[in-house]
């Protein structure tokens with residue numbers, strides 16, 4: 557717990573843009589798309605299944621609250637600020653890509669909301685976090701299938 561990235565971020569109040577009783581949210585420093593955020597329980601827990609019933613109930617307004625913030629933001633300004641943090645070269649590269657992204661001056665057209673529930677599913681920080689990933693028409697060539705594309709070549713079942 558002492559070593560947990562998200563516990564440290566919460567303790568240091570680093571870049572938190574949303575907070576309620578159970579959750580906080582920050583923007584991913586390695587965004588896959590403009591506005592990519594993470595909703596994170598304040599309590600250190602690993603799995604979605606570790607949430608209490610009360611936290612489950614609070615997850616819904618946390619997700620909708622975060623979407624509301626994303627939709628009201630100037631995303632270009634957001635990434636300029638994150639680039640100025642100079643976390644590391646990789647973060648700067650990811651954020652620079654956002655500045656010329658097809659969605660940078662738009663409100664999201666849709667979202668993918670996802671959890672990497674376990675290491676084999678891609679989890680690298682072992683403190684539950686819900687990815688809120690805005691989607692924009694034109695951000696990929698073939699959007700049919702959405703999260704199914706986590707397995708390359710298996711996303712679009714209509715082709």
Ligand SMILES: [Zn+2]
Nearest residue numbers: 560563600683
């Ligand atoms: Zn933690």
